Amino acid sequence: MALFPTQPSQTADAYTTQAASLSLLPQDSNDPEAQSTKAVKATFITPRDPVIETANGGRLPAVPLDEAEKLNRFKAEAEQSGSGGGESTIRRDTTELAAAQETDDGASLGDQTSGQSVKPGAPLRAAFPSPKTHPLFPQLPLYGPPTLLRNLQSRAFQLSSAFLSLAFLGTIVLGSLFTSIPLLTRHVYLRLTFRDPDRRRPFYEEEKRREKVRKDSASAWKRQRRWHQTTSRVGSRHQDDIGLEEEFEPTEGGRDPLICDVGYYARRVGLEVEEFSVQTEDGFIIALWHVYNPKDYTAVSPSRRAQDEPVVFPKDYLADSNATLCQQQPPGKQKYPVLLVHGLLQSAGAYCTNDDDSLAFYLAKSGYDVWLGNNRCGFRPQHQMLTYSDPRMWNWNIRQMGVMDLPALISRVLSETGFTKLGLVCHSQGTTETFVALAKEQRPDLGDKISVFCALAPAVYAGPLIGKMYFKFMRIISPGMFRIMFGIHAFIPFMMLMHRWLPGSIYGALGYRVFSFLFNWSDARWDRGLRDRLFQFAPVYVSAESMRWWLGRECFASQKCILATREEGRREEEEDEEEDEAELEEYFDNGKAHPSEEQGERSENPRRRGRKAWYNEHVPPMALWVAGSDELVDGRRLLRRFDRGREPHVRVVHAKIIEEYEHLDVIWAMDMIEKVGREVKEVLWKTAPMEAREFCRVPEGCVSTHSDADFGEVSDYFPRVYFWEQKKPVRL
Secondary structure, eight states: OOSSOOSHHHHHHHHHHHHHHTSSSOOSSOOHHHHHTOEEEEEEEETTEEEEEETTSOEEOOOOHHHHHHHHHHHHHHHHHTTTOHHHHHHHHHHHHHHHHHHHHTSOGGGOOOOOOOSTTOOGGGOOOOSOOOTTSOOOOOOOSOOHHHHHHHHHHHHHHHHHHHHHHHHHHHHHHHHTHHHHHHHHHHHHTTOOTTTTSTTHHHHHHHHHHHHHHHHHHHHHHHHTOOOOOOOOTTHHHHOOGGGOOOSOOSSOOOOSOHHHHHHTTTOEEEEEEEEOTTSBEEEEEEEEOTTTOOOOOHHHHSOOOSOSSOTTTTTOGGGOGGGGSOTTTBOOEEEEEOOTTOOGGGGGSSGGGSHHHHHHHHTOEEEEEOOSSBTSOOBSSOOTTOGGGGOOOHHHIIIIIHHHHHHHHHHHHOOSOEEEEEETHHHHHHHHHHSTTSOGGGGGGEEEEEEESOOSBBOGGGGSHHHHHHHHSOHHHHHHHHOSSBSSTHHHHHHHHSOHHHHHHHHHHHHHHHHOOOOTTSOGGGHHHHGGGOOOBOBHHHHHHHHSSSSHHHHSBSSSOHHHHHHHHHHHHHHHHHHHHHHHHHOOOOGGGOHHHHHTOGGGSSTTOSOOTTOOOEEEEEETTOSSBOHHHHHHHHHTTSOTTOOEEEEEEETTOOTTHHHHOTTHIIIIIHHHHHHHHHTSOHHHHHHBOOOTTSOSOOOGGGGOOHHHHOOOOOGGGOSSOOOO
16 A cells, blocks of 8 residues: 555645645635745754645644654645656655664664755755654644644633643642741741841851942942942952953943843943844844953944844855954954853843853953853743743754754854854753753764863753652653643743742742752852842743653653763673772772772773764863752762763763762852853863964963863863762662
8 A cells, every 4th residue: 555645636636735734824715824834844953843834934843753754744745746757756765764763673773774865955845854863852733823722722722721820830839938947947947036147158258248349339339320420330249250340341330120131230231232133043032142351342233133044054154244243353353252041930131140250251352252142932032933821932952952942052053153162061951952052963963163162060861850740740740741731832930920920039030039949059158248139030931841841750850861861870780880890899809999990991991982962073062060959950970871882972071070069059159150150161262172272362361372282181070970979879
């Protein structure tokens, strides 16, 4: 029996029907708008990530692989049927598809290759994907054009999730308030006994000093505004590290109004921010913020900052003379570009909340060209064709963030700056999307555009916190029940309403209590005077589908890893235990040195050499800062994977475990600049391409020239992480 229609009329009808099911609007009328948004073909960004192109050149996001493959196949057959070559083509394509299926069925997940043609101008019949999908990335549901039935179903999900998700959120809020009672009681008791409850905080004296600095600065700003006189600004604690402070003249000041505006907080420290709109390859419009010194750079026009075409790294993206910011800067004054990407439920404003001790502002004042990348939807959900109420607007997860958002951001930064590479700094979920994107079956060539990947609190393996009751509840419910509770649109959008309605101080305090309850975070190492500001840039709009990937029964919460299944993780852990036990036995029997001193012998064991490596030769150098007290993710286990030689292509140029740090301390701790920021600054410069270092400004505190030898051997920087040394190993 034929797998596909063989008659020309049947082929044309099949293509028309398939195209209608994937179009933006119903195709049952002659409405010009509907015809212009008709699905034309599927374009595979990766072998497993198709997007739909419409007649007017628009893009529609992810659809199931088989639906995309059928659209292309029917289109190719319809075109070839008119030229008389249809039936033989069908047989040939069917044979090719069967061969590809047979090949993939016999391959492991890490070794799969796609049958998709990567040649420019290849016929559509050659553009079929690998028929297997990774268990960590199950296919997304298909939502067709709006019909009465689909609209009713969508409304039903919205209504059910409005009540159930609000009840879930209310339970979390009540739980957070209930668990705060003992802390509040102790606080009141200490006050009543004339003791300061904050005295035991690790940075008590420094917090007092900074509070006085802020008050003095606010008073000076008020006098300056009142009398129109120029007053000197109270210096930053890191003024000696950054250099000439007079380069940065604040244009905002006074009492902090607690607003969600990165530009405002940049102006408080003498910097400025301009926003670029970036279009992803599946049509989402995402925000890219550029931090700059207004004394040596002039913001570009709004038309230049508008979204461009949904194409990443076009052939002429470095040749466009109108698209290089280098024109404004003479040789020796140009700054090396650095892109910062945020974590889950946050925006890139998380890097801009601690005045001069913010990582983004610190790097900018040190001499880097700083760009802040936001993921899709964020504070303003935007798409080229879709609206907020369309479930296709929210049909994405971490895979699309890594495969679509990250390349679009990197491409735009490089096209605007004229550089061939940039430094990438990510926190939490930002590291996840990068680790996913760089995987050899995703977009490994993206690594060629990154000089170094700095991962702060890398989120690759799950920590023990995933076993908490409320996370277990989300893991045990079925995908259908998850959608009934949380919908098929934004995840608990009521949080955004609270963000808009509540005063900044109340919202900040409530946000801290809720997230502290959920993730076991503490503000012990944060500047409590700025704590309410920290939460003004979170949460943002994320899709319910994305949260299901993190917390549902199929993916991260169940598998405990972003790129390996539960079974693979268990085998990996068993191998580590066996190898460590063997080394200990040899140590005690033969009197050899402790295994940690035999780094060379350990790294040469071929048994651990990339048998199921995630990355290939395109992967960029990596630097990792692991929070030692982080219960949300297990950074030690990632270091152990690299240490055991399971990723032979990964070159770790810097690795550090900060024992006392929790998940957010790597960007918000009061001593973050000393323990993380300065090292990030140095690593970014040491790994920058030699040609860039020759004409770029040398960041403050960095040496002007260096060679790869400056890094020494990886073992000089790489902490040995053994199974028995982990404080809280994750048992799979």
